Amino acid sequence: MEFHIDKARVLPKENLRGFLEGLKNLGKLIAPVKKQEKFYFDVIGDVSKVELSYTRTILPPKKFLVPYRRERYTYDAETLDFSSSFKAEPQIIFGIHSCDLHGISILDSVYLKENPDPRYLEVRKKTVLIGISCKPDEYCFCMSTGTAFPDGANWDLFLTDIGDNYFVTIGSTKGDEIILNMKEFFREITDEDLDLYKKSSSFKKSLFDFKNLPDLGRISQVIELEYDSPVWEEEAERCLGCGTCTNVCPTCFCYTEMDVPSLDGKTVTRVEFTTSCQYPYYSLVAGGHYFKPTRASRFKHRYYHKFVGYPYQIEKLGCVGCGRCSAECPAKISMIETIKKLRGTADEEELRKVAE
Amino acid sequence: MKKSLEKLLNKPLPGDPLLPHKALITDVEELAPGHKRFSFSFLDEKLNETWEHIPGQFVMITVPKAGEIPISICSSPTRKGTIELTVRKVGRKTEVLHQMKPGDVVAIRGPYGNGFPVEIMEGHNVLIIAGGLGLAPLRSLIWYILDKRPLYKEVYILYGTRNYESVLYKEEMRRLRKRPDVKCLYILDKIENEEDRAWTDREGLLTELIPEVDLDPADTYVAVCGPPVAYKFIGKELLKNGYPESQVFVSLERKMECGIGKCGHCQIGYKFTCVDGPIFPLWDTKNLPEML
Amino acid sequence: MVKIGIMGLTGCSGCQCEILNCQDALMKLIGKVEFAYFPLAQDNNTFDEEFDVMFVEGSVTTEEDEAKVLKAREKSKILVAIGSCACYGGVQAQKNDEASLEEMLKTVYGKTELFLKVSKPRAVSEVVEVDYELPGCPVDKRQFVYAVSSLLNGVKPFFPKIPVCHECKLSETECLTLKGIPCQGPVTYAGCGAPCTSQGVGCQGCRGNCDFPNFKEMLKILQENGLSEKDAVAFLKVFRGYQGREIKVNDEERRNEKGA
Incomplete structure (x- = not known):
């Protein structure tokens, strides 16, 4: 069951602080906070710092599931005995937007379907995900990727803003328990609440400028058909290869592993750090051969992976339309524009005339 | 919660796929300048018995202090108890491995990748094409097929190297040539001295040998491994000679960190070399232009 | 010893x-x-x-x-x-x-x-x-x-020449380039932990070139952020020493750049 209407509750906005305080008892509370003009997910001490009217954080909440730099093992250089100090702590990530929830469900598939990673699973089991509705800006295109609304895939609670209250839907038994344990903050839903909730999806849709949204219909095929398109070269001309697009992406997972010996040479630490397909060394093999030697080949690879690779590997698009890669790109390369160029989207008016 | 994800998240914690097993170096042989064969057996006796792999698969070997490297297994699964790897001294990790001696301990995990479709090949001719170090994964296939010789029809081995000095497994390859149940054609880039001449009188590119193979292409499976630059030419020549794309299998090399489809480095288009490869049918190049 | x-x-x-x-x-x-x-x-x-x-x-x-x-x-x-x-x-x-x-x-x-x-x-x-x-x-x-x-320990150290943006972004620092502050992060070799940008100072390029830097776009962006072409080139050259020769101003020279 995706949606238990009989279990949905209403959280009056004045109770939010109390609810957040209560969540802190369940584990480490993580929520968006403001830093200068931008937002980021951080561990919360003072719940008044939690900022819920944000469009996007610099980095997705992924960093609390798969840290950007992680020690995998320590081993003895002589005996090769491997040990690990890994420990997953209970945590609650509060205030995640729909796109990032979809991003996490993509990571779930990546890490848990084939060759499941026990660490990721342990962290996921100890993590509570609480989502919140949002308002899009010009970089958002979750409407095209089908990730504008949570689809009951992997979260525990989702708060939809319905004016003075949040309409709280329950996505898992874990979420249900949380509400039961803190029922003093919630009230039963009324017909009026339900009515407002039903309207919320069309309200979100109304905030998009549909002319700006990219058409992602048969996008895998488009990318494959346009393999030799000059658009790649044109766009890559501007690409700095800085890797920001992948580092801020909620679905990117590539990492490099390196062994760091201690000064006395007795132990070695195996470290994994997030990397980017936009870096030349990414495809460099011993002997000096670059399998992705040009900027255009690396640039193309990212699109290829997102729109052809993920569908092949996990049967979902690798893009959730969060807009981070476009919003953070120092060269202002826009994914929406690149896709439009690749499609060679002609004037729709004109097409209609041809059809007639 | 969706069924598919509910299933994933409610599973018990699996074993750690990245945790390697301790292995002992039992033997080291210098094959050619900068090339060594290492033999390993696991410290865990049970693992030596239960270990199975398919020719063409690879392992991730931890070189103490230096890190992990993906290396093709060059021994045949039909010969149990030891795993052999052929290693060229080419980077910062292999340099350290090359200094290691019998008795030293390393760690190995695997086997990874798909391997050659040895069962599909049964009942057909097999053409094996190796260039330089490309012999390593194919050596596993060669001995696998020879140990199960009656299951296969004609077997051809084409092997090209720079000169005699860089020929790997010299004795073995010489013995193979004497066997009546396998046809061997060897070629050198350039014949410069007596040693070279004693090895073969053929001088030129590996591709030149392909038209000389006397097999019915439709009934033949081809296994190719060589340096990255060679694939394009070998592929073209095979197609020209009528070998079906779906029956030509190439073994590819990419940068790898994990071997289990998590680190991303080895991606070729939409596929991971480590889990969807490293053996790809030539047919795949149609969808993955950057493959060769 | x-x-x-x-x-x-x-x-x-x-x-x-x-x-x-x-x-x-x-x-x-x-x-x-x-x-x-x-x-x-x-x-x-x-x-x-x-x-x-x-x-x-x-x-x-x-x-x-x-x-x-x-x-x-x-x-x-x-x-x-x-x-x-x-x-x-x-x-x-x-x-x-x-x-x-x-x-x-x-x-x-x-x-x-x-x-x-x-x-x-x-x-x-x-x-x-x-x-x-x-x-x-x-x-x-x-x-x-x-x-x-x-x-x-007898092992060669491993230093991938990735750009400063990597460390800067992963420490969740607001992009200075987008803010209009001249910053050399996208063309500079990381490893410092991006301490300058986290303090609001643009990267000065002290660690030299990352792999295959895109100086053409960098120069364009620096100019959009208020530097003249001459100043932008001078800014990029402060720490780069002989590596500064890789900064090409005209298109003809750029065409044969490796990894472009």
């Missing part, structure tokens, strides 16, 4: 001071290695024996520097250049391609005859073969410790 040397050529000695700041690591090293040559930090230095690892700071600018570094190469199994002066020539080399030595001397000292015999500042690698380079102004402590522990 492993013999280590740390020598300074022409520079501010800041990198050597930074090494002295690695207290924890130094404490672990004492007793395991012998600092046979480290004039900045100790008396009794010998320069006559073989060194296992020699760290060289500073650019080769005087005759004495050149003699020292030649001897260091001869005496050392591994020679590591530390800091941007040793790796690229440093700030003192930024005008190497624009002015003659005489012009430089006249501008700075008012005369061309000095008590020392000087040349244009050069990177150590322009004089002798260098095994590893640890750039930065100053050198990064963690990288130094990692390099030392790798070398002592």
Whole structure:
């Protein structure tokens, strides 16, 4: 069951602080906070710092599931005995937007379907995900990727803003328990609440400028058909290869592993750090051969992976339309524009005339 | 919660796929300048018995202090108890491995990748094409097929190297040539001295040998491994000679960190070399232009 | 015992001071290695024996520097250049391609005859073969410790030349380039942990070029952020020394760039 209407509750906005305080008892509370003009997910001490009217954080909440730099093992250089100090702590990530929830469900598939990673699973089991509705800006295109609304895939609670209250839907038994344990903050839903909730999806849709949204219909095929398109070269001309697009992406997972010996040479630490397909060394093999030697080949690879690779590997698009890669790109390369160029989207008016 | 994800998240914690097993170096042989064969057996006796792999698969070997490297297994699964790897001294990790001696301990995990479709090949001719170090994964296939010789029809081995000095497994390859149940054609880039001449009188590119193979292409499976630059030419020549794309299998090399489809480095288009490869049918190049 | 040397050529000695700041690591090293040559930090230095690892700071600018570094190469199994002066020539080399030595001397000292015999500042690698380079102004402590522990263990250190944006973004710093502040992060070799950008100061490029930097776009962006083309080129060249030659202004030169 995706949606238990009989279990949905209403959280009056004045109770939010109390609810957040209560969540802190369940584990480490993580929520968006403001830093200068931008937002980021951080561990919360003072719940008044939690900022819920944000469009996007610099980095997705992924960093609390798969840290950007992680020690995998320590081993003895002589005996090769491997040990690990890994420990997953209970945590609650509060205030995640729909796109990032979809991003996490993509990571779930990546890490848990084939060759499941026990660490990721342990962290996921100890993590509570609480989502919140949002308002899009010009970089958002979750409407095209089908990730504008949570689809009951992997979260525990989702708060939809319905004016003075949040309409709280329950996505898992874990979420249900949380509400039961803190029922003093919630009230039963009324017909009026339900009515407002039903309207919320069309309200979100109304905030998009549909002319700006990219058409992602048969996008895998488009990318494959346009393999030799000059658009790649044109766009890559501007690409700095800085890797920001992948580092801020909620679905990117590539990492490099390196062994760091201690000064006395007795132990070695195996470290994994997030990397980017936009870096030349990414495809460099011993002997000096670059399998992705040009900027255009690396640039193309990212699109290829997102729109052809993920569908092949996990049967979902690798893009959730969060807009981070476009919003953070120092060269202002826009994914929406690149896709439009690749499609060679002609004037729709004109097409209609041809059809007639 | 969706069924598919509910299933994933409610599973018990699996074993750690990245945790390697301790292995002992039992033997080291210098094959050619900068090339060594290492033999390993696991410290865990049970693992030596239960270990199975398919020719063409690879392992991730931890070189103490230096890190992990993906290396093709060059021994045949039909010969149990030891795993052999052929290693060229080419980077910062292999340099350290090359200094290691019998008795030293390393760690190995695997086997990874798909391997050659040895069962599909049964009942057909097999053409094996190796260039330089490309012999390593194919050596596993060669001995696998020879140990199960009656299951296969004609077997051809084409092997090209720079000169005699860089020929790997010299004795073995010489013995193979004497066997009546396998046809061997060897070629050198350039014949410069007596040693070279004693090895073969053929001088030129590996591709030149392909038209000389006397097999019915439709009934033949081809296994190719060589340096990255060679694939394009070998592929073209095979197609020209009528070998079906779906029956030509190439073994590819990419940068790898994990071997289990998590680190991303080895991606070729939409596929991971480590889990969807490293053996790809030539047919795949149609969808993955950057493959060769 | 492993013999280590740390020598300074022409520079501010800041990198050597930074090494002295690695207290924890130094404490672990004492007793395991012998600092046979480290004039900045100790008396009794010998320069006559073989060194296992020699760290060289500073650019080769005087005759004495050149003699020292030649001897260091001869005496050392591994020679590591530390800091941007040793790796690229440093700030003192930024005008190497624009002015003659005489012009430089006249501008700075008012005369061309000095008590020392000087040349244009050069990177150590322009004089002798260098095994590893640890750039930065100053050198990064963690990288130094990692390099030392790798070398002592007989392993070559691994330094992927990725851009500063990597570390900057992962520490969730707001992009300064997008904010309109001139920043060289996208074309500069990471490893510093992006301390400048986190304080709101644009990256100054002290660690030199990352792999295949896109200077064309960088120049365009710097100009959009208020610098003239000339200033933008000068800004990029401050720390890059000989690497600054990779900054091409016209399209013709750019066409054959590797990895473009």
